[in-house]
Amino acid sequence: xxxxxxxxxxxxxxxxxxxxxxxxxxxxxxxxxxxxxxxxxxxxxxxxxxxxxxxxxxxxxxxxxxxxxxxxxxxxxxxxxxxxxxxxxxxxxxxxxxxxxxxxxxxxxxxxxxxxxxxxxxxxxxxxxxxxxxxxxxxxxxxxxxxxxxxxxxxxxxxxxxxxxxxxxxxxxxxxxxxxxxxxxxxxxxxxxxxxxxxxxxxxxxxxxxxxxxxxxxxxxxxx
Amino acid sequence: xxxxxxxxxxxxxxxxxxxxxxxxxxxxxxxxxxxxxxxxxxxxxxxxxxxxxxxxxxxxxxxxxxxxxxxxxxxxxxxxxxxxxxxxxxxxxxxxxxxxxxxxxxxxxxxxxxxxxxxxxxxxxxxxxxxxxxxxxxxxxxxxxxxxxxxxxxxxxxxxxxxxxxxxxxxxxxxxxxxxxxxxxxxxxxxxxxxxxxxxxxxxxxxxxxxxxxxxxxxxxxxx
DNA sequence: TACTGTGAACGAATTCACAGCC
DNA sequence: GGCTGTGAATTCGTTCACAGTA
Numbered sequence: 001x002x003x004x005x006x007x008x009x010x011x012x013x014x015x016x017x018x019x020x021x022x023x024x025x026x027x028x029x030x031x032x033x034x035x036x037x038x039x040x041x042x043x044x045x046x047x048x049x050x051x052x053x054x055x056x057x058x059x060x061x062x063x064x065x066x067x068x069x070x071x072x073x074x075x076x077x078x079x080x081x082x083x084x085x086x087x088x089x090x091x092x093x094x095x096x097x098x099x100x101x102x103x104x105x106x107x108x109x110x111x112x113x114x115x116x117x118x119x120x121x122x123x124x125x126x127x128x129x130x131x132x133x134x135x136x137x138x139x140x141x142x143x144x145x146x147x148x149x150x151x152x153x154x155x156x157x158x159x160x161x162x163x164x165x166x167x168x169x170x171x172x173x174x175x176x177x178x179x180x181x182x183x184x185x186x187x188x189x190x191x192x193x194x195x196x197x198x199x200x201x202x203x204x205x206x207x208x209x210x211x212x213x214x215x216x217x218x219x220x221x222x223x224x
Numbered sequence: 225x226x227x228x229x230x231x232x233x234x235x236x237x238x239x240x241x242x243x244x245x246x247x248x249x250x251x252x253x254x255x256x257x258x259x260x261x262x263x264x265x266x267x268x269x270x271x272x273x274x275x276x277x278x279x280x281x282x283x284x285x286x287x288x289x290x291x292x293x294x295x296x297x298x299x300x301x302x303x304x305x306x307x308x309x310x311x312x313x314x315x316x317x318x319x320x321x322x323x324x325x326x327x328x329x330x331x332x333x334x335x336x337x338x339x340x341x342x343x344x345x346x347x348x349x350x351x352x353x354x355x356x357x358x359x360x361x362x363x364x365x366x367x368x369x370x371x372x373x374x375x376x377x378x379x380x381x382x383x384x385x386x387x388x389x390x391x392x393x394x395x396x397x398x399x400x401x402x403x404x405x406x407x408x409x410x411x412x413x414x415x416x417x418x419x420x421x422x423x424x425x426x427x428x429x430x431x432x433x434x435x436x437x438x439x440x441x442x443x444x445x446x447x448x
Numbered sequence: 449t450a451c452t453g454t455g456a457a458c459g460a461a462t463t464c465a466c467a468g469c470c
Numbered sequence: 471g472g473c474t475g476t477g478a479a480t481t482c483g484t485t486c487a488c489a490g491t492a
Contacts, residue, residue, distance in 0.1 A: 012433075015429050015432045016425050016429055018428075019425050019428050038452070046410075048484085049451095050484075050486075050487095053452065053453065054483095061453070063453080064491085065452040065490065066449070066490095067450080067452085067492065069452090082428055082431070083435050088427075088431045098329060100321060101322045101325030105322060105423055105424075107422075107427065112431070113424075151434065151435070153434070176434045179430055183331070185244070185269060193433040193434050197426060198243075198244075198331075199329055199331055199421070200243065202419050202421060203331065203337060203377065203403060204239065204240075205236060206377050206403055206419055207336070207377060208306060209239075209401065210375065210400045211307050237460085238461095261472090262474070272463075273473095274462080274463055274465095275461095275463080277475065278461095278462080278476080280474090280475090281474080285474085287475080288473085288474075289469040289470055289472085289474040290468095290470040290471075290472050290474070291472080291473070292472095451492095452489105453488105455488095456485105456486085457487095458483105458484080458486085459483085460482085460483080461480100462479105463478105463480070464477105464479070465476100465477095465478085467477095470472090
């Protein structure tokens with residue numbers, strides 16, 4: 001028999017938008033608003049109302065036709081859909097400035113995630129205390145992940161030259177989801193989720209787009 | 225008469241990939257490789273060969289059928305297409321840990337970009353020297369941008385609550401391209417290019433995908 | 449009446465597969 | 471023969487427009 005809570009797979013694009021709906025709902029809820037239309041919520045989240053309804057409809061029938069959505073109920077539905085019932089452990093490898101920024105970034109500790117390990121390669125950094133936590137040697141990674149469990153997410157904040165080695169280490173330690181900031185294409189086995197954020201690619205895209213706008217004043221700006 | 229160098233508009237997706245081709249070419253060039261096939265270059269950049277050929281063909285006919293691409297020539301073609309003949313000035317607003325990490329990130333200073341201004345709101349931070357540069361008050365932003373010129377790219381590394389105000393300030397100072405790390409949907413006039421990088425959305429996507437993999441072991445991992 | 453949920457239309461991006469050229 | 475360049479097919483994401491329902 002099929003589980004009643006079974007859900008179809010959500011697209012990446014949808015999952016990337018759900019958190020903004022959650023944020024928008026939280027500020028509405030803080031103001032004591034009980035009900036909201038797709039139009040209002042979409043505006044607050046920076047998308048179109050059709051987009052929002054399409055996304056939400058994939059989670060089931062969460063609203064009431066002719067009325068709208070109930071903020072409290074919708075919030076908990078989104079929490080469940082995003083799997084925020086459980087806290088996901090995160091390990092950060094590489095504690096240069098970027099790793100440090102990530103480690104202290106609000107969205108990483110709290111809100112459903114918990115940083116459970118900071119690791120580095122540099123003997124000068126290993127053993128120091130960063131953000132109230134001892135930095136461990138990257139060779140201890142298997143133990144750190146073993147303690148944290150198989151749902152651990154690995155963050156690669158090393159220079160590009162070390163990224164592949166770190167990724168291999170993460171995978172062999174049992175990590176199945178990796179967020180990398182290195183501009184190196186990571187090779188990982190089938191079944192491992194990888195997401196790459198490359199800040200310089202983003203900058204270059206902006207440089208290109210704003211140059212194009214200057215050359216063709218008629219072209220409208222495109223939002224990200 | 226039409227300029228000989230006129231190019232059709234490139235898609236965002238293509239522009240985001242060009243830098244990785246450039247990186248891959250650079251390491252080939254460093255090893256003294258003179259020629260390369262789409263298959264080899266694509267593998268090095270982490271994409272399919274069809275994808276790479278499609279992207280490059282939009283810049284013109286850069287390769288030789290039956291032979292491949294000449295690394296040196298392709299490199300300079302890509303540099304020109306990405307507009308790296310000119311250095312783009314960058315101002316960074318918000319010097320918390322994230323702003324600091326960005327400011328010192330390799331990809332931002334050098335490689336066609338130059339950080340020309342660090343600004344913050346906090347009186348405790350304004351006036352201090354960060355990375356060999358004096359942090360200025362965010363109210364000086366109009367002057368900083370005026371000096372740097374209209375091609376300046378603005379980076380918003382403030383908390384979400386200040387992001388819209390900073391964006392307004394950037395726009396009124398003449399900035400036409402904004403990269404924001406705040407999880408707030410920015411409202412900007414038509415013609416302004418905006419790109420949002422939200423680290424916690426990326427983490428959540430990974431959390432979702434790796435959970436889905438666990439639930440359906442047959443599903444393959446999807447690459448970013 | 450007002451607003452959701454959704455099929456259908458549309459558009460963008462990627463992959464396929466092969467014609468064209470060295 | 472081998473590899474590029476590219477139309478065609480496909481897949482994916484978004485928007486449209488309206489049927490359905492409190």
